[in-house]
Amino acid sequence: MAADSVGIVAPRLESFEDPLILETGRILPRFDLMIETYGTLNADASNAILICHALSGHHHAAGYYAGETKAGWWDSCIGPNKAIDTNLFFVVALNNIGGCNGSTGPTSPNPENDNKPYGPDFPLVTVRDWVNVQARLADRLGIGIWHAVVGGSLGGMQALQWAVDYPQRLKNCAIIASTPKLSAQNIAFNEVARQSILSDPDFHAGRYLEQQTFPKRGLILARMVGHITYLSEEAMKEKFGRDLKSGNFLYGYDVEFQVESYLRYQGEQFSRNFDANTYLIMTKALDYFDPARDHDSKLNQALAPATCRFLIVSFTTDWRFAPSRSQEIVDALITNRQPVSYIDVDAPQGHDSFLFPIPRYVNTLRGFLGQPSGHNLGQNVTKNAPELGTIDQNQTATVAGAAR
C-alpha cells in the first residue's frame, strides 16, 4: 500500500427514519445512506470536507476494500498528503439517494409495495434534494460547517447548490468540470441514453428486477454514448487513433477498430454494475439542474446568497462541460463581488480530466483547501457537534489567513 493511500476502508450505512419531502412534492418515508469517511474529525468539527459524486460515482472515493486491488474513484486526490489531505481533513463521501450502491434507490425495497424493489416507483430526485440529504448527514456526523464541499461534474452542481441553499454551512466550495446548467446538446445526449434504456424490451417498464432481468443492451448503449462525451477527441486519437484490432479490415461487424473494442468493453462492464432506473434518475437530475431558473435566468441573482470562497476549475479539452460553462459561474460570482478563483487547466483527457492527478489542478485544489481554520460562528449552527477541544493557536493563525 502506498504511503499516501488511506489504506483499507469500509463503508457504513446510516439510516434516516424521518420522512424526506422531495422537490417534486413526493415523500420518501425513510432512507439509508451508504457512506465512507477518511481521516479524523477534529475537536471543533472544523476540518470536514464533503465529496459529492458524479453520474456513476458513489461513496467509495478512496482507499481499498479488504481483499480488493481497485482503489476508490477519486483515490488520486484523497489521502495522506494528497490534494485533499486526510492528515488534515475528515473526508466524507456518500452514495446519493436514487443511487444503486447501497443508499436508498430504485433497487431498494419499497415499504409501500410489499417491499418489492421500488423500480420505476422511486421518485425522481434533484440536486437540491441530494444537498438536503447531505445536510442531514452532516447533522448526523456533528458537522455544522463544512470546511469545504467539493465535486466534479454532477458533483460540482451539488457543491454549487450547497453554496446557495446552506450558505452558513460551508466555508469553501470547489466546483470542477461542471456547468450552471446543461446545454441543449447535453440534454440531447442524455435523451439518447434514456431512450436506449427505455426502448430495451428487457426494461419492462422499469420492473425488470421483478422479471429477474435487466436492460443490458440499453445500459451498454447508454454508457457507450456517455463515454464518448467524457473523452476528448484528442484523447481518443492518442489512445486509439484508427488502429485496427487485427491489423486488417475484416469487412464485417465484429470489432475492427480499437476504439470500438474499448467502448463495447466499457459498456459491457458498466451494464453489470449499474442499475438502469438509477441511470435514468441521474440523467434527469442533470437535465433539471438550473439554479438560475427561478431568477429569470440570471445566474448571479441565483448565486447571491452564497458566502463561501469558490474555486472553479475547467479543463481545456472538456467538451461535455466546456471551459465557457465554468466561466459562466465565474462571471456571475465576479458580478456579485463574491470571492472566486478560477483556473482553466491544460489537459488532454476531456471531461474525465477531473479524475486525474494533473499537477496544476491538484496543487491548486490543495492550496485552495488550505488547512482547517476553526469556527467563529458559535454553536447555533453546530449544535450536534462534539465539545470543542484544544486548538493549536499557531496553526489556527496560519490558517485564518490562508483560508479566508
Added chain:
Amino acid sequence: MAADSVGIVAPRLESFEDPLILETGRILPRFDLMIETYGTLNADASNAILICHALSGHHHAAGYYAGETKAGWWDSCIGPNKAIDTNLFFVVALNNIGGCNGSTGPTSPNPENDNKPYGPDFPLVTVRDWVNVQARLADRLGIGIWHAVVGGSLGGMQALQWAVDYPQRLKNCAIIASTPKLSAQNIAFNEVARQSILSDPDFHAGRYLEQQTFPKRGLILARMVGHITYLSEEAMKEKFGRDLKSGNFLYGYDVEFQVESYLRYQGEQFSRNFDANTYLIMTKALDYFDPARDHDSKLNQALAPATCRFLIVSFTTDWRFAPSRSQEIVDALITNRQPVSYIDVDAPQGHDSFLFPIPRYVNTLRGFLGQPSGHNLGQNVTKNAPELGTIDQNQTATVAGAAR
C-alpha cells in the same frame, strides 16, 4: 413552382448486367442504379456534373415528384441559375449501391438465394466501389469526363476518390464538409449507431424483412445519436435552448425539453424510411475510407495522381468533420503543388451547413464550377460519347479562362 426550380422530375433505373468485383473481393453478379438527371447534356458531353450523396442521401437531389411538395435533398443548390446551374450543366444524381432507395442493396432480391432480400448477405461496399460504379454509369450516359464531381460529407469522400482513381475523368472536384478519414471519435459514434441496430431484438441477424419486421428502436437510436453530431451546439441552443415543451418540469420520462421532442421525431421519421442494413453498410464505408492508408499514412502521396482543380469547403461550427479535417486535404494538395481553393465558411448549422444555401458557400461553388469548357483530351476517354456538336466559340473562350 419557383423559377429557379428544376420542376417536376422522375427517377429512372439503369441496369448493369456485368458482374462487379468489389474491393473486398466479393462479386455482385448484376446491379441496378436509381438515378435522376437535371438539365441537358451538351453535344460534346462536357457539361456533366456528378452529385455524390452522403449517408442517408439518394438520387432525388433536386425538384419535385409529381404530386409531392417536398423538394430533393440538395434543391437549394441545384436548379436554373442556382449554384449548380441546370441551364449550363447536365447534373447526374444517383443512389449508391448498398442503398435503400431503388439501387441494388440489402432490400433487393438476392439471385443467389431464391430472390429473397439480400439482407446481411449484401456485401460491404467501400467509397472506391461506389466510384467504380459511378464510372460505369458515366460510361452508360456517354460522359467521358465530368466537368465536376461534387459531394458533401460522405459524398465529398467519393469526390476525392474520383480525383485519385480516375484523374483523367474529371476536371473539377468539390469536397464539402468532409474529411480524408474518420477520427476515432467519428468511428465511436458510428459504432454506437451500429450497436443500437445490431442489439435490437428485431434485427434478427439482419434477416428482419423475412420476419416481416425491422429494428425500429435501433434505427431511431442510431439516427438520434447521428443527428446530434450533424447539428452544432450553437444551432441546438438557438433552435431549442432549454425550452420546455409544457412550460414546467414533468418529473417523468415523457418529452420535457423541445430538443428531446425534436430528436425523437427525427428518429421516428427516419426509421420508417431507411433500411437498417443499409445504415450499417454506410457507416462501415465511412469508417474504412482512408486513401492514405496504402501510402504509409501520407495523404499527399495518396493524392498525387489527381490532376483536377479542387475546391475544399468547411464550416466553422461543423464538429463532425471540423475545418481542421478539410485543411488536412488542403495541406496535402498544396504540398503536391496541386490547384486547390479553400474556404472555411462562417455558418451556425454545424455539419448540416452543407445543405443550406449560405451565400458565401454557394457563390464560391458557383464560381468554382464556372461554365462548361469543352474537351481537349480527344475521344479515347469519351468513346461512348455522342458525336460532338457545334460549340459556341465565344462561350468556350470565356469559359476556358474561368474554368482553368
